[in-house]
Amino acid sequence: MTLAPSRPARPARPGAAVPDLTAPTARLLALLDERRPGWGLPGACYTDPELHEVDLRLVWQRQWVFVGSVAEVPEPGDYLTVDLGSASVLVLRDDDGDVRAFRNVCRHRGARLVAESHGSVGNIVCGYHRWTYGTDGALLHAPQLPPEADPACLGLRTVHLRDVAGLLFVCLAPEPPDDLDTVADVVTPYLEPHAIARTKVAAQVDLVERGNWKLTMENNRECYHCDGHPELLCSLFPTWGLAEHQVPERLRADHDRYLRAETDLLNRCDAMGLPHALVEDLVRRPVGFRVQREPLDGLGESFSETGGRLVRRLLGDLTDAKLGRLGLHLQPNTWFHAMADHVVTFAALPLTHDSTLVRTTWLVDADAAEGVDYDVEELTATWRATNEQDAAFVELTQAGVADPGYEPGPYSEAEDQVEAFVSWYAARVREEAAR
């Protein structure tokens, strides 16, 4: 059994396809200039629908965005769709086995081609007048097409797509940021042992967080609040994200246990030739990222109550279950945990200025049998609980930043990755606004 994903209703789209954002952009730039380094963003950055449109234009429609993995489109004709504001993207595997991305818009009179978030097609048939496209996007059939119209010029509009070790990224900009290749070169050796191309989707859950997308990302970037995650803390060390000098006295024993587990993990990785070092470049580059292999608590294998593995069959050619967690984070919208037994991917996608879809996907070896090698309820328990807890934190924060009494506060030392995220965001807005 796969957990039934709860699909949120698609948000109403603004009437104007290309609104003039000159004034809101200027307003956002002024607010960003107003921010004190190390302190939070002004409330309007999270609550103003016009500023959200600027985010969509300058971040979501210009940067590389994670949309899913190759395991979500395993067979020719399999597709997924994501909405980035009013722009919808159709990602599908073509008949030759290549994954492609297209604008989810008919070339006739513009009808949305595919409404579902996932599915499978032989060809892509528009529901309005039945124009029919191949999985390569070519227009195959258009009833009563006028003779002067050339079908070869009416294929689906393509969208930039990159496959990084099985993780799929799209970019709507005509010229995408050129550093994804550089980042891919760094992170691919970390991901390859987990063989994402040889996995299948064991479960996927869509959760709507009642908060602006930046609050979702900020919340994910720190463990200052991790006391609120009892299930997660069975396997995630409570000192995650803290430098040595930031560890509070009450967590000293936990941190000492972490250091012992880290030494053990690094020795194992070195023996197997697995990369583990922290590489972090979160602010400077468009594809801000952080990657590191870190130990897990307890048995050190997976996100379970004991830290023991949740899937009997390990990923790829791995033979050692005690590989901790490969943590990978990419801006603007994703984070991953890759263990020896499964991978969890997270895509945060903006729905409205105050709601964000968090799509969580659990990947296991393609040959792992449900009910034999893993149990879906057990496999997903930690992150389902953690996601619900995070959604509550984000909703509380959205309510607070919308309150006229809100003033930005200072980040703690444990929130340096929140500061990095906000700095990355401000840098991208400034960069893109200047184009």
Ligand code: FES
């Ligand atoms: S709008 Fe798609 S066939 Fe007419």
Ligand SMILES: [Fe+2]
């Ligand atoms: Fe959290």
